[in-house]
Amino acid sequence: ETGVTQSPTHLIKTRGQQVTLRCSSQSGHNTVSWYQQALGQGPQFIFQYYREEENGRGNFPPRFSGLQFPNYSSELNVNALELDDSALYLCASSLELNTEAFFGQGTRLTVV
């Protein structure tokens, strides 16, 4: 059984650019959540997808958007990057809603 995998592991982007981060959920998991972890902070919830539909959203602007595909993999897109978007982005998958989440290793995004 493979775990949650994220790509890329590291990324450097310029302010104003757009970025797409990818996540493959654990086998059989239909729920994917994304979190942003700024340096020295705990992860903050961005949004969750359940069976290809957005199921909830945290306090992030609309330039943070996502998708979930029929195979339950997911993408996080961030437009008009700002310096403060520099963070570790974590993907977590769950077997069903409101069940334990399993986290990937994260993508470290640096905006310069």
Place this chain on the structure above:
Amino acid sequence: GNSVTQMEGPVTLSEEAFLTINCTYTATGYPSLFWYVQYPGEGLQLLLKATKADDKGSNKGFEATYRKETTSFHLEKGSVQVSDSAVYFCALLASGTYKYIFGTGTRLKVLA
């Protein structure tokens, strides 16, 4: 709203010392409680969990007991090792909700 408060770090201990990292929470209903560990440059790994009052989660020598009366979930280990050096996050998943609420993390440094 729901929240998690952890003791501030860093916590520096000698090898074989006793560890306590305090965690208290505010939540409606009966949340599930978790401890995650993050090693340098890595994502989050679930360390232990408890889903109802008086449950004790344990793993790799770490323990935490869900105390409803004090709204606490303190992490303990009887004898720490250098390899336990990491950042520890306390988190809750409130019943009927879809997102984890994390504390700010406590950095543990164990010296040989």
